Amino acid sequence: NTAWSAQASADDAASLDYDYSGLRETLQRYFASRATKPLQWRQSQLQALLRMLTDNKDALSDALYKDLGKCKQEAYVTEIAFLQADIKHALKHIKSWMKPVRKSSPLVAMPAKSYIVPEPLGAVLIIGAWNYPIQLTLSPLIAAICAGNCAVIKPSELAEHSSAIMAKLLPEYLDKKAFAVVEGGKDQTSALLAEPFDKFFYTGGEQVGKIVMRAASEHLTPVTLELGGKSPCVVDSNIDFKIAANRIVWGKWMNVGQTCIAPDYVLIEQDAVDDFIAAMKQAIESQYSTEPKSSKEYGRIVNQRHCQRLASYLEGQDVIYGGQIDVQERYISPTMVLNPEASSKIMQEEIFGPLLPIIVMPTKQAIVEFINKRPHPLAAYLFTQDKDFEQVFVNNVTAGNMCINDCSMFMLNHNLPFGGVGTSGMGRYHGKFGFDTFSHEKTVMRRSFKLENAFRYAPFTKFKSFMLN
Ligand code: NAD
Secondary structure, eight states: OHHHHHHHHHHHHHHTTOOOHHHHHHHHHHHHTTTTOSHHHHHHHHHHHHHHHHHTHHHHHHHHHHHHOOOHHHHIIIIIHHHHHHHHHHHHHHHHHHSOEEEOOOGGGOSEEEEEEEEEOSEEEEEOOSSSTTHHHHHHHHHHHHTTOEEEEEOOTTSHHHHHHHHHHHHHHSOTTTEEEOOOSHHHHHHHHTSOOSEEEEESOHHHHHHHHHHHHHHTOOEEEEOOOOOEEEEOSSSOHHHHHHHHHHHHHGGGGOOTTSOOEEEEEHHHHHHHHHHHHHHHHHHHOSOGGGOTTOOOOSOHHHHHHHHHHTTTOEEEEOOOEETTTTEEOOEEEEOOOTTSHHHHSOOOSSEEEEEEESOHHHHHHHHHTSOOOSEEEEEOSOHHHHHHHHHHOOOSEEEESSSSGGGGOTTSOBOOOGGGEEOOBSHHHHHHHTEEEEEEEEEOSSSOOGGGSSSOOHHHHHHHO
8 A cells, every 4th residue: 555655646746747737728728719610620630631641651651660660561551541541531521420410309398409519529638559659649639630629649658759750740730729749658648637638538558548547537537548458369160261360360460469459369169270270370471471570561569678578478388389589679470379378477468469379169158258257358359150150259249349250350441430348448439430539419409489388387286287197
């Protein structure tokens, strides 16, 4: 208890070094001027962001290469082009998203008109993550702009080059009165969280997620938490292992496993495990060669600390493929581990790196029970041809997002919400769901002066009581 209190007061002291009250007030004043409400302003900011991405494609992918060794193509597909598509979708639909939505009215309220008016929240705080540092910082910003908000953007300090380039470029393209970038780590974030913003949108791990939520309770600030967890990948027998392995290798080793929705571990029955492992080895070598360290397509771990954390997960495990580690170069090869104990560190913590445990299970029922005994994951994957098993899986496994016979592809569909459940997060975004996340849905009912119904007014005579019952 004493240690905890000492830590808490050290945290408080650190946050006193920074004061963002002036910044937050300036943005809230600008918001109050209603400058950010018109459709034209929102469209102009989205178009400016689109220009920023197009004009600076190379500089942005250079930053991603420096932070994570991401090759140009991967940087383009998973970050830059992803955001461009996000903006284009928003520009196409924003006008209809902003329209009031008409609702029916009950008989007792007639004559009346009922509708919902989406309203921006105000000045919001967006805290980004380091693994897709540009996508995960700017995608919430797109949603915040669509809904007509001002925002402070706090990129992750762990991806320092991406953070620096966003801090340089965003003020060059966006309305400086509405948006500001604050760079920094724990101290700056703590000081920002102490401010009464109108919304916190946080992407990252569970521990900091709790800190964000505690801070939000102080001012009753609404929060969206995009967190992580251990996403299971179930592989059934009697499927095309070559295609399944290609897709799993793509979903797992993209960005060296540092993807919140990457398959964390595989569950499989005994009769399929040998064919599956053979197909996985082939798929790894066809995508990243037998020398992934010199493959242009294979990136690096974000820092040495995370490299050491991942290396510690392999202690005492049956490594059936890979296992090469070079902490100095932040390199870990694609690695598969067979049957780790459920109580081992690799099965207790979110891996968030290029290690894939494969666990042999006795039955399909045991597979579903194994997943459901653990905290709800951000994603769950199933590869099967068996329609009955698919139905059991969809109806009985709770996860933020699910994909059958592939990994991560739901991210490309702007019509689907993206978000976690339980410890993998709360709230959702992408497309219209992002617009809703940064809006308040204001209820409006318009009554008429016609048809006055006096039954609801006191005094409640016997006749009125009879009629009301
Ligand atoms: P983190 O939670 O440690 O850090 C994220 C942010 O929090 C950074 O901006 C950092 O400056 C700030 N921060 C760190 N310590 C803080 C403190 N004590 N007080 C206040 N702010 C603090 O990030 P991480 O855990 O390394 O990120 C990885 C996690 O993020 C994984 O669990 C992953 O699954 C999850 N993730 C989720 C998504 C999603 O979209 N749901 C996307 C990417 C990553």
